[in-house]
Amino acid sequence: MTIAMITGANKGVGFATARGLAQKGVTVWMGARNIVRGAAAEAQLRAEGLDVRLLEIDVTDSASIARSVDRIVADGRGLDILVNNAGIMPETFNEGAERCKPSEVDSDMLHRVFGTNFFGAIEVIRQFLPLLRRSPVPRIVNVSSRLGSMALQTDADWPGRGVNQLGYSSSKAALNMATVIFAYELRDTAIKVNAVSPGIVATDLNGAGADRLIGRPGYGSPEDGAVLVVACATMPDDGPTGAFFGPGGLIGW
Template sequence: MNAGNAAAETLRAEGADVSAIQLDICDESSVAAAAARIEAETGLDILINNAAIMDEGGEPGGAAPPPSRVPLDAIARTYSTNVLGTLRLTQQLLPVLLRSDAPRIVNVSSRLGSFGHQSDPQWPGRAVNKLGYSSSKAALNMATLMLAYELRDTSVKVNAVSPGIIATDLNGEGAEALRGRPGFGPPEDGADLVARCALLPHDGPSGRFFGPGGELAW
């Protein structure tokens, strides 16, 4: 919670009415408690699902194992957060979102989970050898599509975004090595794309996948 409290304090200093809520999306009771607090205290207009891990079972700082040797427990840990945790939180908060006038769900995905990109022999991202992470984002993309279809007759907009290669802790020390590549940017760039999808108008798209340059292939 230290990072969350620090972020909330920074925003409060700028005049925002913000509070941090402790939440473990892999824990049913934690999610239920957070959802109950949000429902009781504030309601909810926008859900941004950004929690993710990248656990390929390799040595810290080393190369990830090839798909044929990725430990299954590592893939399970990745799915627990990136897929099941996101679905758990979304399902708990959807009844609260449906009370909003303009509810929005933004799932932070990755082009690594795009079949369109992964099947393109010219796409340089194919060299990124991360089966657990990439397939978890493919699953998240499918969840985005199916939830958008389920909610097509409501005011909820559900979209996925791939912010690009962002200098965050998820990329670890490798972020510096990626500097200068197409799509690399600071967290502010990724946040701008997410914010645009979170603030879509009533006639905006749903069930789409967006990147910094526009719509992406699923």
């Protein structure tokens, strides 16, 4: 039996990933900061006959992460797949504010973005790593973004260049580097560590303005975005580690 834990699994790409993995026979711990929303998401997938269970976790709270580890340990079946999906984009889109210029982003906002998108993900990996080391098929998937790609951000012809978000893009670039760093540390183990950009997906994260800002006519569905996440989470033993995947294939760091 394969066991997965997904942060931010009560909605969007995280929810679709939970469904996609559970449909493959994986038992999924659905991590959620909001217990009420998490319970509703769990009930929805259970009604579909899927083996999911709610896990209350706030990735910005080390003690909350530790309690989550303890609960999975107490369950007695270990952990095989860790998906760092929880993320925020407060500079624009999801809080009803106009887009902030990089020079106008205050330090409190930057700390908040990095606290969830980078430091939270690192702490989740750190605390869950002992469990993953015991698995025969351990996988870590960091849900990133093309906005965190230095290769794309320095391409003058890339349509996403105009988004120009200091906090979100920088935090995802940092997460990408962490992916490479952890993959190197764990290179002689069975643990594979990869980053995935789901693409432009209609979620609460980006709201109604992303198609205008990116210059695309519309969004994909959360299910579209989850396809790559599920594929990396179930990567075969001879698959790559330390790679960055997007809808069109490998993405340059």
